[in-house]
Amino acid sequence: MSSEVRFTDFKSDKQPTWCPGCGDFGTMNGMMKALAETGNDPDNTFVVAGIGCSGKIGTYMHSYALHGVHGRALPVGTGVKLARPDLEVMVAGGDGDGYSIGSGHFIHAVRRNVDMTYVVMDNRIYGLTKGQASPTSRSDFETSTTPEGPKQPPVNPHALALAAGATFIAQSFSSDALRHQEIIQEAIEHDGFGFVNVYSPCVTFNDVDTYDYFRDTLVDLEEEGHDPTDYDAAKEVILDADKEYQGVIYKDENSVPYSEQHGVDANMSEIPDGAPENAMDLVREFY
């Protein structure tokens, strides 16, 4: 790549098949801008995506990328980053992908604290399968599979993350382009696992959690004077079920990423032409 990287360099020439007006356009644009802004280029970036509308993001972006199986993007991202600390790794998925089928991986990715960025495009519905309840759907949200609503509380991903020992928790809104980009940027720059839940409205199947709804209710934590390094304040925000907010909710400034904890810093793609020089020592161990 040329030294001057523009965010459009991260754009592929494939036209997105997302519905017109889909929140994922804004989510993706913010990711591309944040990547360019933080000095990355498509050749040193690896994007891992799950399944669903969100999973298509790897197709519309230009970088090294893997479009994986449902719910398992985080382990793939973990493998990429541990093998290649020199790469910028961004994992993207949806609320179903990340908090339903992938919820086990989510908690463990959080506690591992590998230095990568996890963007969840949360539209509170299953879009690509045409409108079923997702883990973040409201308990009274009527869908084809829950005609009277799921009748169970939505998952609180931030609470899960905090409980699992997250070092960076944030939320953004795809339509607030500048703030969204800033927040993703901060997640990229965070030394550890940067988790951002993005309100990314589904204009086709979700008529409750709409652009208007978020515009009307969203509280910006920065404007509120929230201190993201204050754990108790973060806890309070996260457990306040009545509030929709954006901004960095929690940031552990003493975060020690996995690679540092475990001394993993080699570029694992480089190996010699034959067995290592001292490989006979491996055999002698068995004397």
Place this chain on the structure above:
Amino acid sequence: MAEDLNWAVGGEAGDGIDSTGKIFAQALSRAGRHVFTSKDFASRIRGGYTAYKIRTSVDRVQSVVDRLDILVALTQRTIDENLDELHDGSAIIYDGERSWEAEIPDEMTAVDVPLKSLAEDAGGAIMRNIVALGAACEITGFDVEYLDEALEKRFGGKGSKIVENNKKAARLGQEYVQENYDLDHLGYNLETTDNDYVLLNGNEAIGMGALAAGCRFYAGYPITPATSIMEYLTGRIEEYGGHVVQAEDELSAINMSLGAARAGARSMTATSGAGIDLMTETFGLVATSETPLVICDVQRSGPSTGMPTKQEQGDLNMALYGGHGEVPRFVVTPTSIDECFWKTVEAFNYAEKYQTPVFLVSDLAMSVTEQTFPPETFDMDDVEIDRGNLVDEDEVEEWLDDQGRFRAHAATDDGVSPRAIPGTTDGAHMSTGLEHDELGRRTEDTEVRVEQVDKRNRKVETAKEREDWDYREFGDADADTLVVSWGSNEGALVEALDYLEEDGVDVRVLSVPYIFPRPDLSEEIEAADDVIVVECNATGQFADLIEHDTLTRVKRINKYTGVRFKADELAEKIKQKLTEEVPA
């Protein structure tokens, strides 16, 4: 063949049976004797019968037999469980001071040694097994100094005091037998040699093979009997800049390994059948995205949780056919512990040369069995690493389309596409489990679909031409009886040849280390009067393949008790099969 000795220690899990056996095996190995071990164990941490058996000879040994000469019994059950194998000349070492009254058949030699009291004299009751080892040395005429070497290796890290106490415990056991028993009638006098041997099991060989082959990333989830591969790599792989992750489950393990492989690392995961089931979801993605990955299945008895600590070779069909849709994969099946090493090296090369997942299928019998080898068996100078069609920044140019996009899945003549690892300038591309075009982009175009399916399958044809998918051959090449086997049965079969020869039965043995692609055995089968396929499963999965390939009915020897074949048992079964008609 030189006289061999069959020795065992048995008791309850938690009695230190495993380490006692391992110490004696190492002592024998240090003395230049060949050793082959086997383990009986249950799926529990404490309690329950467990035993460690050693067969040793100055000649190579590679199988267990139905005979036990010396048994260290810490419980009555140890004696009861092994009655079939004990014989009139067997000696049983036990502790008569302990609360159980040993019931030992009159014909056998009971060697009552106060193991616990003598251990306490040496510094602690915990060393009672070492006292028993000292007693065993005396009975067999084996120089206790070799035991000292093994004790130093085992306890050296814990300080000289511990080592000295253990040595003393061994001496007390030895002296006790010397003073209280006259066992010359047993006639043992274990010969030693100047040979240097290494003693290792199949999982260690796989781990060592992975390191030799440049494996840098391993993710796994604990499961019997695969876990010791992860344990071996942990602490060693770091020396080479690699890393092991204990993942939250097998789904995560294979996805992490896939990520690392995609990023350019030689990467592996290992599990057993139940874990393979979970990994199957991602297996298809690995194959379709053409990611080089080694997936090791150390088989145990299935289905479901089956018998977790027992032997079986029941996953062959899974390795061949597992997963939805049709994707190429290689299935490599080491046939002995040393081959666990070499086939692992090969597996990494195949994975990268053909950009496919490679199933490395081992089994419990090999994974927990230790065997002696001359160290040069694992000559690291012979390890070759072939990374296949990796393109660098200059070569990438050749593979760009007219718009400068990298054709990661280019439909080449040999089916092998160029591979640009992340960081390669202008190589950026996406990979996906969706059907895709040459650029890796999703497509439902009928022509492109067919082109990509054919391209992936073409790699198999290329590999069939370029590599040797051969078998290992033993016995009499001109014999009318042909025995075919895969996996860990090889050792027992090779030793069965000796028993068969004594009975005047000539046999040709083919041991097949590749299931897919695999050698064509049509000519060999046509040349034989009797064809017998030996495997540890109930339905004869490998026999089915042979019949399919050669359109010839074969006889089958199947064992699915959970216990591996023994050499003498196999010889009997082969003789019996020769009297039977070929199935219609």
